[in-house]
Amino acid sequence: MRPTSGERAFGGFNALLMIGLCVVMLYPFLYVLFASLSEATSFIQHRGILLRPAGFNLGAYRAVFENPMIATGYRNTLLYVVLGTSINLFMTALGAYVLSRPNLYFKNAVMFFIVITMVFHGGLIPTYLLVNQLGMMNSMWALLIPTAINTFNMIIMRTAFQGIPVSLDESARMDGANDWTILFRIVLPLSMPVVAVMILWYAVGHWNSFFSALVYLRDREAYPLQLVLREILIANDTDSMMTDAGASDKYAIGETIKYATIIVSTLPIICLYPFLQKYFVKGVMIGAIKE
Amino acid sequence: MQQLRTIRTDWKRNWAAYVMAIPVIAYYILFHYGPMYGLQIAFKDFSLAKGIGASAWIGFDHFKDFFGGIYFGRLIRNTLLLNLYELVFGFPAAIILALLLNEIRQVVFKRFVQTISYLPHFISLVVVAGMMVDFLSRTGLVNQIIGVFGVEPIDFLKEEGWFRFLYVSSGIWQGVGWGSIIYLAAMATIDPTLYEAARMDGASRWKQTLHVTLPGIAPTIVILFILNMGNLLTVGSEKVLLLYNPLTYETADVISTYVYRKGIMEASYDFTAAVGLFNSVVSFVLIVSANSVIKRLSENKLW
Numbered sequence: 001m002r003p004t005s006g007e008r009a010f011g012g013f014n015a016l017l018m019i020g021l022c023v024v025m026l027y028p029f030l031y032v033l034f035a036s037l038s039e040a041t042s043f044i045q046h047r048g049i050l051l052r053p054a055g056f057n058l059g060a061y062r063a064v065f066e067n068p069m070i071a072t073g074y075r076n077t078l079l080y081v082v083l084g085t086s087i088n089l090f091m092t093a094l095g096a097y098v099l100s101r102p103n104l105y106f107k108n109a110v111m112f113f114i115v116i117t118m119v120f121h122g123g124l125i126p127t128y129l130l131v132n133q134l135g136m137m138n139s140m141w142a143l144l145i146p147t148a149i150n151t152f153n154m155i156i157m158r159t160a161f162q163g164i165p166v167s168l169d170e171s172a173r174m175d176g177a178n179d180w181t182i183l184f185r186i187v188l189p190l191s192m193p194v195v196a197v198m199i200l201w202y203a204v205g206h207w208n209s210f211f212s213a214l215v216y217l218r219d220r221e222a223y224p225l226q227l228v229l230r231e232i233l234i235a236n237d238t239d240s241m242m243t244d245a246g247a248s249d250k251y252a253i254g255e256t257i258k259y260a261t262i263i264v265s266t267l268p269i270i271c272l273y274p275f276l277q278k279y280f281v282k283g284v285m286i287g288a289i290k291e
Numbered sequence: 292m293q294q295l296r297t298i299r300t301d302w303k304r305n306w307a308a309y310v311m312a313i314p315v316i317a318y319y320i321l322f323h324y325g326p327m328y329g330l331q332i333a334f335k336d337f338s339l340a341k342g343i344g345a346s347a348w349i350g351f352d353h354f355k356d357f358f359g360g361i362y363f364g365r366l367i368r369n370t371l372l373l374n375l376y377e378l379v380f381g382f383p384a385a386i387i388l389a390l391l392l393n394e395i396r397q398v399v400f401k402r403f404v405q406t407i408s409y410l411p412h413f414i415s416l417v418v419v420a421g422m423m424v425d426f427l428s429r430t431g432l433v434n435q436i437i438g439v440f441g442v443e444p445i446d447f448l449k450e451e452g453w454f455r456f457l458y459v460s461s462g463i464w465q466g467v468g469w470g471s472i473i474y475l476a477a478m479a480t481i482d483p484t485l486y487e488a489a490r491m492d493g494a495s496r497w498k499q500t501l502h503v504t505l506p507g508i509a510p511t512i513v514i515l516f517i518l519n520m521g522n523l524l525t526v527g528s529e530k531v532l533l534l535y536n537p538l539t540y541e542t543a544d545v546i547s548t549y550v551y552r553k554g555i556m557e558a559s560y561d562f563t564a565a566v567g568l569f570n571s572v573v574s575f576v577l578i579v580s581a582n583s584v585i586k587r588l589s590e591n592k593l594w
Contacts, residue, residue: 018392024464025411026407029410031432049432091314091318094311094315097311098312101305101308104308104309117324119578119579121326122323122325122326122327125332125554125567126564126567129329130322173304178307208416209415210417226415229415229421233425234421234424262421265415266418269414274406280413284473285472
């Protein structure tokens with residue numbers, strides 16, 4: 001059937017709208033990128049949108065890389081991402097596996113016990129007191145252990161595990177395998193797509209999180225990158241990064257430093273993004289068809 | 292006797308799975324039910340030295356203080372309004388984007404738009420808030436641009452009138468593409484013969500959208516709507532925390548940021564535990580009643 005003229009007009013309008021959407025989504029990042037590469041004083045004099053760096057200078061990046069807080073933040077975040085994601089994956093896989101077994105006593109009771117926590121929770125203060133009581137205050141474990149399992153992720157993983165044929169399980173048992181062997185040698189290798197999705201979601205979560213660090217960490221040496229960023233971007237504290245700049249230059253350089261910091265801290269995700277995108281999307285899809 | 296024997300064979304066969312369940316159940320008891328136990332301090336005169344169990348009961352005093360306090364109205368209003376605006380503007384935005392994307396026939400272009408629209412979802416809240424602080428400052432990009440049209444500089448983040456708009460619109464910017472995925476997935480499962488039949492009957496693209504696509508994704512919309520209803524009182528404190536300041540408390544301070552300030556910063560644990568409990572109970576009631584209303588209206592439900 002041929003499109004009517006009205007439909008064609010809509011198609012054109014829609015395409016324009018979508019291009020507009022892309023510009024709105026992308027331009028803030030481009031602006032930040034151009035600004036970070038700009039020469040500080042010409043950037044300050046520049047008005048309005050940037051279509052390329054105003055002058056070209058990598059000084060802001062040098063200041064960022066020489067900043068000890070950023071380096072420590074980066075190291076801490078990497079540690080938290082690796083450790084945290086490993087804990088998440090291990091615990092989530094255990095839970096998902098147990099809940100995916102067809103005939104365990106108490107399985108429904110356990111499921112109920114877990115689902116309740118999705119609709120009712122104790123809240124920030126009791127959790128804070130608990131973490132305090134467990135002696136995890138001001139330690140990285142406060143960021144990693146209390147969030148070991150995301151219930152929603154566990155249910156997604158369980159659904160994936162349930163899709164594995166029971167006969168595989170039966171024949172493995174014939175060969176003398178127990179549940180640990182079945183989980184790690186059969187179920188997990190057969191569920192690599194969902195495992196990949198879980199790793200990505202948990203890892204990005206750890207990379208971007210700042211709230212639990214804000215609540216539980218006092219020691220600046222343990223700050224993750226996001227808390228360092230918060231000081232630089234929100235509290236506007238760039239002074240510590242400029243050791244030998246005069247007062248008048250400080251403001252100008254501070255501006256470009258902020259942008260360079262954004263780029264440096266977001267670069268890993270932006271670079272990996274095109275490769276990882278399909279896994280992210282796949283995760284939403286798996287979640288969507290769970291009911 | 293018979294039952295004992297089945298339990299024994301079950302244990303023999305499944306012991307490893309039961310062992311696996313131990314850390315998981317322990318985790319839930321400790322970190323999910325533990326805080327529920329700790330909630331009792333909402334009804335106590337809590338002292339850290341005595342601990343949760345030994346502190347004295349004082350009944351509903353903290354609740355009375357909260358309900359009668361000067362901030363109660365403001366906190367409820369801000370929390371509800373921020374969520375309501377997100378529900379009214381943000382929730383349909385993802386559906387509309389999905390419908391518009393669905394109308395694009397060129398696969399490459401469609402995929403390009405999708406890829407770009409997901410991107411902001413992966414940027415941390417700190418960076419998004421940081422970009423907002425910078426772009427919206429007196430000398431920032433936005434003021435430079437509107438200055439061209441002769442508008443006086445506006446200190447967006449320091450004026451309480453702007454907060455809700457900025458909060459909701461930045462939320463849409465960050466989440467609309469990502470939110471649309473789930474609807475696009477739902478659309479992909481719609482039986483193509485339905486479209487053929489509609490075309491046979493002479494339905495235009497608009498009619499097809501109205502009578503095939505929308506009903507097709509209705510169950511997904513309903514479920515996500517219920518989930519959102521439950522969150523009506525749990526606005527994400529993290530972004531508010533990054534964006535607000537004492538100048539904008541009047542429109543920005545929400546229950547969870549208040550709990551953070553009073554509870555963590557000023558250490559009034561028992562009072563803020565009561566505030567948090569109030570918040571959790573209302574959310575729970577909202578989600579359960581939304582679910583039951585929807586259940587009565589249609590066969591869609593969360594549980």
